[in-house]
Amino acid sequence: MTMKTLLTAAAIISSAGFGVGKAPASRPSYNSSAPIVSAGAELQLRDEFASLDQQANPLPPAPWAKADPADSLYRLAREALSRADYKRAAQLFHQIPERYPQSAYAGQAMYYEAFSLYRSGGDDELSAARDRLNELKQKYPSVATGDRSTLMTRVCGELAKRGDEACTMLIDSAANKSSSKSSAGSGSTRDCPGEDDDERIEALKALLQMDADRAMPILKQVLARRDPCSVVLRRTAVFLVSQKQTSETANILMSVARDDPDQEVREQAVFWLSQVPGSTPLLEGILRSNADEGVKEKALFSISQQNDPRAQQILRDFALRENEDSDLREKAIFWLGQRSSTENTQFLRTLYSRLTNEDLKEKVLFSLSQQRGAGNEQWLMSIVVDPKEDVELRKKALFWAGQSGVATAELAGLYDRLTDAEIKDHMIFVLSQRQKDAAANNKLFDIAKNEKDPELRKKAIFWLGQSRDPRAQQFLIDLINK
Numbered sequence: 001m002t003m004k005t006l007l008t009a010a011a012i013i014s015s016a017g018f019g020v021g022k023a024p025a026s027r028p029s030y031n032s033s034a035p036i037v038s039a040g041a042e043l044q045l046r047d048e049f050a051s052l053d054q055q056a057n058p059l060p061p062a063p064w065a066k067a068d069p070a071d072s073l074y075r076l077a078r079e080a081l082s083r084a085d086y087k088r089a090a091q092l093f094h095q096i097p098e099r100y101p102q103s104a105y106a107g108q109a110m111y112y113e114a115f116s117l118y119r120s121g122g123d124d125e126l127s128a129a130r131d132r133l134n135e136l137k138q139k140y141p142s143v144a145t146g147d148r149s150t151l152m153t154r155v156c157g158e159l160a161k162r163g164d165e166a167c168t169m170l171i172d173s174a175a176n177k178s179s180s181k182s183s184a185g186s187g188s189t190r191d192c193p194g195e196d197d198d199e200r201i202e203a204l205k206a207l208l209q210m211d212a213d214r215a216m217p218i219l220k221q222v223l224a225r226r227d228p229c230s231v232v233l234r235r236t237a238v239f240l241v242s243q244k245q246t247s248e249t250a251n252i253l254m255s256v257a258r259d260d261p262d263q264e265v266r267e268q269a270v271f272w273l274s275q276v277p278g279s280t281p282l283l284e285g286i287l288r289s290n291a292d293e294g295v296k297e298k299a300l301f302s303i304s305q306q307n308d309p310r311a312q313q314i315l316r317d318f319a320l321r322e323n324e325d326s327d328l329r330e331k332a333i334f335w336l337g338q339r340s341s342t343e344n345t346q347f348l349r350t351l352y353s354r355l356t357n358e359d360l361k362e363k364v365l366f367s368l369s370q371q372r373g374a375g376n377e378q379w380l381m382s383i384v385v386d387p388k389e390d391v392e393l394r395k396k397a398l399f400w401a402g403q404s405g406v407a408t409a410e411l412a413g414l415y416d417r418l419t420d421a422e423i424k425d426h427m428i429f430v431l432s433q434r435q436k437d438a439a440a441n442n443k444l445f446d447i448a449k450n451e452k453d454p455e456l457r458k459k460a461i462f463w464l465g466q467s468r469d470p471r472a473q474q475f476l477i478d479l480i481n482k
Helices: 003-015 039-050 071-082 086-099 106-120 123-139 145-161 165-180 199-209 212-224 228-243 249-259 263-275 280-288 293-304 309-320 326-337 342-354 358-369 376-384 391-403 408-417 421-432 438-450 454-466 470-481
Strands: none
Touching (some): 071 106, 086 106, 106 123, 123 145, 145 165, 199 212, 249 263, 249 280, 280 293, 280 309, 326 358, 358 376, 391 421, 438 454
16 A cells, blocks of 8 residues: 555545435435444554555566576475465575575565565564665675665664664664755656655654654644645655644644645645644634635544534534635535434534425435434435425435335335325335345335336336245236236
């Protein structure tokens, strides 16, 4: 998993569920549940970040020198590494340069021996991996040059955590270098190292396990940079700052959110503020500022993760602002639905009656459906039977009422009172989603037999054909033979 993948994952979590509940009018395909995102979901990212280098097990190049005397050893070592048998792989790779120093495989074997030792993870193995990488640089300098530097940084990062003084100095030096090195050229990123092979990134990641007094000055220097080649470094540094809980963490992230020239860096600074206690007032300031929509979206998410009553009021206030972008208001409504409370439930119901934007009203319907046990099922049913409401909103209210646990008997009884064919059609679909409920199938059989509208009868017959009710097959045979 690369840093870019990590930040993408963070972005996905922060926007999870925003599109859920938008039931298309043209076909009955719905998501019956929506993810509820908690602060714990983002905390998992911290663990992923701390073990990014444990996620991949790259295989050495495929054998290419069949006549080479070390070919069979190389194949065996490669197979052991593919099985994650690191001890065996290290032993086999070690034999190649020892026995066949002129082999075409010697340099690659030395690199992958170091990699296998690194993945083994013991103190002795890590020290041996460092020695082998130093030896590789001397004996086979053309082999895995960029990868060698990156792996050395990873190895030393692990050793530094365990108190190795030499590696601690190396990591400090590399991290400081990453904070001060400027890029050449005229602002182009064409010559910037990629995030997957940039040892500067590895040096910064190694700071995660070091004390804040040592790490924060370096991270602040990185965040102060503005050259094109520091963008990925700054994105990494933002995360690292958020994990160093100091008195200046929140202010550093706010400064980045206001001033960094890169859109994603600004957004990630706001996103990680969700993990900083007491950041609610700062996040509220972002919502009241002229920040771009991406930054405001992250601020809404971060506020939703705060265990602070004030945070919920901020979301309610934002949802009311008619001058804000409707997509952002939808997100505020969504997050209110994920935090069940009497205040949020009453607010959303009142808000629905004031809204004229159908997308916003639809989001309110969905959000209320997520708050069980607050009487929202009956409130949704009141929307279904209200002829003054838009028919699409009535259909969506019906769908979410069905998903919220309204009794089948109540749905079946309502069908008989409905006069709008489009709503009745949708009711047939809602009943069809309860295939394990005999009462729902009973109503579908009744509609298929007794409904006066032939199109509605056809719909009921169709859904019965999709059911596993043992009565359905005979019913269909009887219809065919009628």
